[in-house]
Amino acid sequence: MLQDLDCRKCFVRSSTCFSDLLTEDMDELVGQKISTVYKKGQTIFYEGMMPTGIYCLHKGKIKIAKRGIDGKEQIVRFVLEGGLLGIRSLMGGRKYSASATTLEESVVCYIDKKTFFKLSTKYPDISHCVMTLICTLLEEAEMKMTSLAQKHVRERLAEGLLVLDELFNKPGGCRAGDEHSIVLTREDLANIVGTATETVIRLLSDFKDEKLIDTEGRKIILLDREGLKKTANNLP
Amino acid sequence: MLQDLDCRKCFVRSSTCFSDLLTEDMDELVGQKISTVYKKGQTIFYEGMMPTGIYCLHKGKIKIAKRGIDGKEQIVRFVLEGGLLGIRSLMGGRKYSASATTLEESVVCYIDKKTFFKLSTKYPDISHCVMTLICTLLEEAEMKMTSLAQKHVRERLAEGLLVLDELFNKPGGCRAGDEHSIVLTREDLANIVGTATETVIRLLSDFKDEKLIDTEGRKIILLDREGLKKTANNLP
DNA sequence: CAAAAAGCATGACAATTGTCATTTTTTCAG
DNA sequence: CTGAAAAAATGACAATTGTCATGCTTTTTG
Numbered sequence: 423m424l425q426d427l428d429c430r431k432c433f434v435r436s437s438t439c440f441s442d443l444l445t446e447d448m449d450e451l452v453g454q455k456i457s458t459v460y461k462k463g464q465t466i467f468y469e470g471m472m473p474t475g476i477y478c479l480h481k482g483k484i485k486i487a488k489r490g491i492d493g494k495e496q497i498v499r500f501v502l503e504g505g506l507l508g509i510r511s512l513m514g515g516r517k518y519s520a521s522a523t524t525l526e527e528s529v530v531c532y533i534d535k536k537t538f539f540k541l542s543t544k545y546p547d548i549s550h551c552v553m554t555l556i557c558t559l560l561e562e563a564e565m566k567m568t569s570l571a572q573k574h575v576r577e578r579l580a581e582g583l584l585v586l587d588e589l590f591n592k593p594g595g596c597r598a599g600d601e602h603s604i605v606l607t608r609e610d611l612a613n614i615v616g617t618a619t620e621t622v623i624r625l626l627s628d629f630k631d632e633k634l635i636d637t638e639g640r641k642i643i644l645l646d647r648e649g650l651k652k653t654a655n656n657l658p
Numbered sequence: 659m660l661q662d663l664d665c666r667k668c669f670v671r672s673s674t675c676f677s678d679l680l681t682e683d684m685d686e687l688v689g690q691k692i693s694t695v696y697k698k699g700q701t702i703f704y705e706g707m708m709p710t711g712i713y714c715l716h717k718g719k720i721k722i723a724k725r726g727i728d729g730k731e732q733i734v735r736f737v738l739e740g741g742l743l744g745i746r747s748l749m750g751g752r753k754y755s756a757s758a759t760t761l762e763e764s765v766v767c768y769i770d771k772k773t774f775f776k777l778s779t780k781y782p783d784i785s786h787c788v789m790t791l792i793c794t795l796l797e798e799a800e801m802k803m804t805s806l807a808q809k810h811v812r813e814r815l816a817e818g819l820l821v822l823d824e825l826f827n828k829p830g831g832c833r834a835g836d837e838h839s840i841v842l843t844r845e846d847l848a849n850i851v852g853t854a855t856e857t858v859i860r861l862l863s864d865f866k867d868e869k870l871i872d873t874e875g876r877k878i879i880l881l882d883r884e885g886l887k888k889t890a891n892n893l894p
Numbered sequence: 895c896a897a898a899a900a901g902c903a904t905g906a907c908a909a910t911t912g913t914c915a916t917t918t919t920t921t922c923a924g
Numbered sequence: 925c926t927g928a929a930a931a932a933a934t935g936a937c938a939a940t941t942g943t944c945a946t947g948c949t950t951t952t953t954g
Contacts, residue, residue, distance in 0.1 A: 488804050491891060496804040514793030519800060549785070556792055557750030563799035564755060568724050568732040570806035571852025575911065608932065616807025618912055623933060639920060640931080655727060698952095811941070843901065854942055859903060875950060876901080 427457045427480065427531065437504035438478060439551040440541070447541060456532045466522040466530055467508060473518060475534040477507035482528020483590075487613065488520045497614045499559065500525075500589060510556060512538070525606070573655060575617045579625050580654035582615045583635070587644055602644040629653075663693040663716065663767065673740035674714060675787040676777070683777060692768045702758040702766055703744060709754060711770040713743035718764020719826075723849065724756045733850045735795065736761075736825060746792060748774070761842075809891060811853045815861050816890035818851045819871070823880050838880040865889075 429435055429452050443451065457480065460466060466477060469489055484501040498520050501507055511518045512535060542548040569578055586604045608626070612619045626642065629635045634650050636643045644650065665671055665688045679687065693716065696702060702713060705725055720737040734756050737743055747754045748771060778784040805814055822840045844862070848855045862878065865871045870886050872879045880886065 488800060490804045490808040494808055496807050498800050498803065510793050510796055513789055514797065515790070516793070516797065519797050553749055553789060553792075554751070556789075556796060557746050557752070560746055560792060560796045560799060561750065561752065561755050563796060563803060564724060564734050567734065567799060567803055567806060568726045570803060571732050572726040572730055574909095607930090619931090620913080620933085621911060623931095624911095627933080810939095844903095845901075855901090856903085856943080857941060860941095863903080 427455075427529070428452055429455065429531075432480065434480060434504035439506065439548045439555075440478075442547065443541070443545065447544065450537065451533070451541070454534055454537045458530055458532065460524045460528050460530060462524055462526050464524050466524070467518050469518050469521045471518050473508050473512045473535070475532055476509050476512050476538055477522070478531045478533060479503055479505050479507060480529040480531055482530075483525040484522050484528060484530075485525055485610070486520045486522055495613050496616070497610060499562070502589070506552075506555070509552060510559070513552060513556065570616050575615065575621055576625055576628075577653065577655045578615045578617070579611070579622060580629070580634070580650045581656060582611065583642065583644060584647065584650055584654060584656070586614075587647070602647065604642045604644070605640055606642075607640065663691075663765070664688055665691065665767075668716065670716060670740040675742065675784045675791075676714075678783065679777070679781065683780065686773065687769070687777070690770055690773045694766055694768065696760045696764050696766060698760055698762050700760050702760070703754050705754050705757045707754050709744050709748045709771070711768055712745050712748050712774055713758070714767045714769060715739055715741050715743060716765040716767055718766075719761040720758050720764060720766075721761055721846070722756045722758055731849050732852070733846060735798070738825070742788075742791070745788060746795070749788060749792065806852050811851065811857055812861055812864075813889065813891045814851045814853070815847070815858060816865070816870070816886045817892060818847065819878065819880060820883065820886055820890060820892070822850075823883070838883065840878045840880070841876055842878075843876065 429440070430448055435441060440451065455478075460482070466484070467473070479501050481503055483503075484505075484507060485497050486499050486501065486507070487495040487497045490496040501522070507522050507530070508518060542552065569581060573581070583604060586606070587602050590604060591602050608622045609619045612622045615622065626635065626637065629650075630637060632649070634644075634646045634653065636645055665676070666684055671677060676687065691714075696718070702720070703709070715737050717739055720741075720743060721733050722735050722737065722743070723731040723733045726732045737758070743758050743766070744754060778788065805817060809817070819840060822842070823838050826840060827838055844858045845855045848858045851858065862871065862873065865886075866873060868885070868889075870880075870882045870889065872881055
């Protein structure tokens with residue numbers, strides 16, 4: 423647990439639902455929230471647990487994944503700095519339907535549901551922000567459903583690489599915005615795209631032969647994003 | 659267009675977000691809403707259009723489907739009597755990401771977004787109901803993503819039949835609640851499950867040989883739901 | 895009610911993808 | 925920095941699924 427994180431000075435707060443709070447409410451938030459450091463690979467909450475609040479990601483990267491068939495996991499989405507964890511389950515009044523696991527050392531702030539609901543009742547902007555977020559997630563989920571249902575693995579992998587690049591290397595992002603690279607295990611990639619690890623490895627080799635990507639150990643560097651769009655069968 | 663539908667007497671209203679309105683607001687709703695009859699196969703809104711309000715389904719069945727690869731459609735969900743159409747797009751302030759098409763003759767009431775937002779601001783229950791609805795849709799979408807990513811077509815089809823049966827034949831539902839049957843084209847089934855029509859046809863023959871289902875023309879009758887659960891690889 | 899259209903069924907074959915086994919390489923922790 | 929553990933790579937083969945072509949049946953509609 424960390425004592426010295428002050429939301430008032432939090433550099434990701436402007437990109438969260440809590441960007442505009444009155445001083446008194448900000449003080450309450452600072453007093454209530456509990457910040458915790460998680461090491462790489464640690465799990466913040468597990469599928470099946472009942473939420474008692476929400477988590478706001480101060481630093482790090484999180485994967486949200488469901489238990490699938492025979493213990494194989496399905497990665498549903500990622501959360502980056504400034505993002506909320508567990509909001510869908512809390513708002514829907516349901517158990518977590520997926521677990522949240524860190525991809526790297528991360529700092530997470532827990533906000534009690536009582537505090538959160540009090541704030542969201544007082545600030546319509548918070549409710550609105552949460553509603554917009556969940557609507558976006560649903561739209562993305564439906565797009566992904568369509569890809570999974572209709573595209574071949576090769577197309578889905580190309581698409582997945584492009585989506586991950588957009589997500590992890592966006593200009594305002596946390597990392598060197600210039601290099602278009604992705605660092606994930608091939609197993610995680612397989613669990614995003616919905617295929618076997620071996621298939622991902624083989625297809626990545628193909629992509630490499632076709633000069634679409636390059637690899638350095640685990641790291642995948644996108645060389646030809648237009649080419650990837652074509653192989654992803656993404657029209658524009 | 660229909661003139662004589664009165665929300666105050668609407669027999670599905672109790673199952674909608676508008677179950678409790680003051681008389682004055684109910685009067686306004688009756689005045690504002692526009693009811694339209696759509697014939698089987700007609701489309702209420704198209705993917706890509708900007709929503710200007712929401713639709714409430716008074717009577718009938720609607721499929722919500724996205725344009726996928728090479729014009730193949732992906733059925734994202736169904737809406738039954740009392741359900742809302744286009745709510746995700748309206749709340750998210752985005753274009754429709756899917757189209758809504760009737761599966762049978764249907765009566766749909768259109769509510770202007772101004773009226774809807776006015777009501778939802780006045781009645782927190784409406785906002786809450788909408789939030790819960792969208793959270794449920796997201797949870798379902800993520801489950802479906804996992805199935806599409808991890809299960810074989812055979813398992814997905816068995817699962818799909820069970821889900822459709824739950825949906826269309828629920829006890830309080832509109833149809834003979836006793837017969838567990840599904841009436842959809844094999845193409846629609848393929849577009850739910852994410853496969854080719856021929857594969858659905860072949861697998862349905864297999865299921866018939868295995869006494870899991872029976873068919874009468876287009877109609878599919880579920881004979882052995884426990885057996886279907888097993889072949890769907892659904893544990894409980 | 896009958897014609898036209900839409901949907902269903904089936905066969906043959908090819909392409910895609912999964913599985914398992916083994917070796918090599920990279921990553922991580924002490 | 926180094927050794928153990930995890931991940932990546934590769935081969936061989938089998939199973940699943942998609943595609944195309946064709947004929948038959950059911951459904952729809954005037």
